Amino acid sequence: MVLVAPEKTGQALELMLVEDSLLDARLTIESLRRCGIHHRLSLFRDGAEAIEFLYKRGVFSLAPVPDVILLDLFLPDTDGVSFLRQLRTDGKLMHLPVVVLTSSDDGSDQRQCEELGVSSYIRKPFNEDKFLSVIRRLKGLSLSIESAVS
Structure with a gap:
């Protein structure tokens, strides 16, 4: 797991990136840095470790709950x-928003993900503007939920 710390103070958007390709992870992280959204990112290279993080097991006992999960399909x-x-x-x-970032062009993968309620399905290499607009939309939803709970 790798944490990318936010550069500003205040409430950061908690992002969880589950991606085994370091190149794809780097491109995603760089896009997020350029967008200006205050965030903190946890990177996992396999699904099993990401599940441990979500369930706060072992070394992840104090892990934050992510606001958005960015998920590769091939892990x-x-x-x-x-x-x-x-x-x-x-x-x-089950309520956590998930954005699938995948190189899969198999329509059945997309259908399965949509049936499982993903917030967005984006093919790699992704259009940065589209990706960032999805993140901004989900950040707005996350802030709305926090305000309602407070």
Whole structure:
């Protein structure tokens, strides 16, 4: 796991990036840095470790709950669709917004993800403007939920 710390003070958008390709992770992280959204990012290279983080097991006992999960489909150990299925069957985690970032051009992958309630399905290499507009929209939803709870 790698944490990318926010550069500004205040409430950061908690992002969880589950991506095994360091090149793709770097491109995603650079896009997020350029967008100006105050965020903190946790990077996981496989689905199994990401699940440990979400369930706050072991070294992740103090892990923050992510506001948005950025999920690749092709992962070692636990693939993205299996990860998503597990997430959607857990009452405490099923509400988390998930943005799928994938190189898959298989229509059945997209249908499965849509059936599992992803917030967005974006093919890599992604259009940065589209990606950032999705993140901005989800950040707005996250802030609305926090205000309602406070």
